[in-house]
Amino acid sequence: SQKIEQNSEALNIQEGKTATLTCNYTNYSPAYLQWYRQDPGRGPVFLLLIRENEKEKRKERLKVTFDTTLKQSLFHITASQPADSATYLCALEAGANNLFFGTGTRLTVIP
Amino acid sequence: KAGVTQTPRYLIKTRGQQVTLSCSPISGHRSVSWYQQTPGQGLQFLFEYFSETQRNKGNFPGRFSGRQFSNSRSEMNVSTLELGDSALYLCASSPGQGVYGYTFGSGTRLTVV
Numbered sequence: 001s002q003k004i005e006q007n008s009e010a011l012n013i014q015e016g017k018t019a020t021l022t023c024n025y026t027n028y029s030p031a032y033l034q035w036y037r038q039d040p041g042r043g044p045v046f047l048l049l050i051r052e053n054e055k056e057k058r059k060e061r062l063k064v065t066f067d068t069t070l071k072q073s074l075f076h077i078t079a080s081q082p083a084d085s086a087t088y089l090c091a092l093e094a095g096a097n098n099l100f101f102g103t104g105t106r107l108t109v110i111p
Numbered sequence: 112k113a114g115v116t117q118t119p120r121y122l123i124k125t126r127g128q129q130v131t132l133s134c135s136p137i138s139g140h141r142s143v144s145w146y147q148q149t150p151g152q153g154l155q156f157l158f159e160y161f162s163e164t165q166r167n168k169g170n171f172p173g174r175f176s177g178r179q180f181s182n183s184r185s186e187m188n189v190s191t192l193e194l195g196d197s198a199l200y201l202c203a204s205s206p207g208q209g210v211y212g213y214t215f216g217s218g219t220r221l222t223v224v
Contacts, residue, residue, distance in 0.1 A: 033214055043115075043201045043215030044154070087152070098144070098167045099203075099213065101154040 002028045004102035006090060012078055012108045021075040021105045023090035028100075032091040033066055035072050038104065040089045047088075048075075080109045113138065115204050115216035123222045129190040132219045136204030143185040144213065145177060148199040154219050157200075160181055160209065189221075197223045 007022035023033070032051040036044035049055045050066040050073065057064045063076040077084050087104040094100035116135040124130050136143050144167075145157040156169040160179035177187040183204075189196055199220050203213040 032210065036215075041199075041218075041220070043203075043217050046212030046214065049210065049212050094156070097157060098156045098169070099146075099154075100156070103153045 002026070002092070002093060002094060002100055004090060004100060006088075006102040006105045007073050008105055009103070010106045010108070012092070012110060015080060015082060015109050015111050017080055019077040019080050019107055019109070021088050021090075021107070023073040023075065023102055025092060028092055029068070032093065033064075034091045034093075034099070035062075035064055035073075035075050036089045036091060036101075038089060043109075044089055053074070077107075080107075080110050082109045085109050115202060115214050117200075117202055117216035117219050119219060120217065121220045121222075123224060124192050125224055126192055126194060128192050129188060130144050130192060130221060131188045132200055132202075132221075134185045134187075134202035134204075134216060136185070136202075137214055139178055139203035140214075141183055142205045143179055143183065144203045144205075145185070145187050146201045146203065147171070148201060148218070149197075154201070157187065168188050192223045194223050197221060 003009040003026045005024045034049045035047045048064045050064045061078045067075045087106045089104045091099040091101045133136045142161045144159040148154045159167040163179045174190045179185045199218045201218045203215045205213045
């Protein structure tokens with residue numbers, strides 16, 4: 001069955017450093033992969049989508065890479081800030097408008 | 112433009128009751144998906160509607176149902192509530208395909224006692 005693993009449940013980093021989150025998947029060949037941010041008690045917020053034929057995508061301080069051979073995506077936040085503290089979720093399209101989510105990584109940026 | 116609106120924001124129900132949750136998508140979006148989020152299982156797909164038709168359904172019992180109206184607003188219904196149905200229910204809207212990402216509402220927090 002399809003499985004998505006995000007490297008760790010929680011990640012603490014110092015303000016100003018680069019946070020790197022990992023998303024690994026098995027038994028699936030997605031056309032694209034998405035990353036979301038979720039704050040407590042709120043719905044996920046879409047951040048970035050990367051297609052299978054794209055190696056890298058950037059948006060401001062965010063960067064996503066997608067390696068379909070390794071079946072892995074890396075999500076980077078550069079110059080991290082305490083406001084970046086949240087849970088980050090990766091998601092694959094498992095069917096028509098059916099997102100299959102990872103369990104998320106809770107990022108805490110320490111001032 | 113207005114985001115995805117879910118009502119009510121919080122709900123407390125008793126076991127055995129039924130509940131209806133509402134979702135108004137972004138104007139112009141014709142697809143509405145529903146998700147259940149719990150601490151143990153994370154975000155799980157319930158079903159998706161597009162132009163009033165259910166196109167996709169997750170692995171949930173028949174107690175969970177939904178519908179979509181001609182104005183794209185959607186409702187989901189859970190009958191014969193169980194304690195395990197306590198969760199954050201989220202809906203997400205998109206124009207049709209998710210190639211531009213999905214916009215989620217803030218969710219309805221359902222507590223079954």
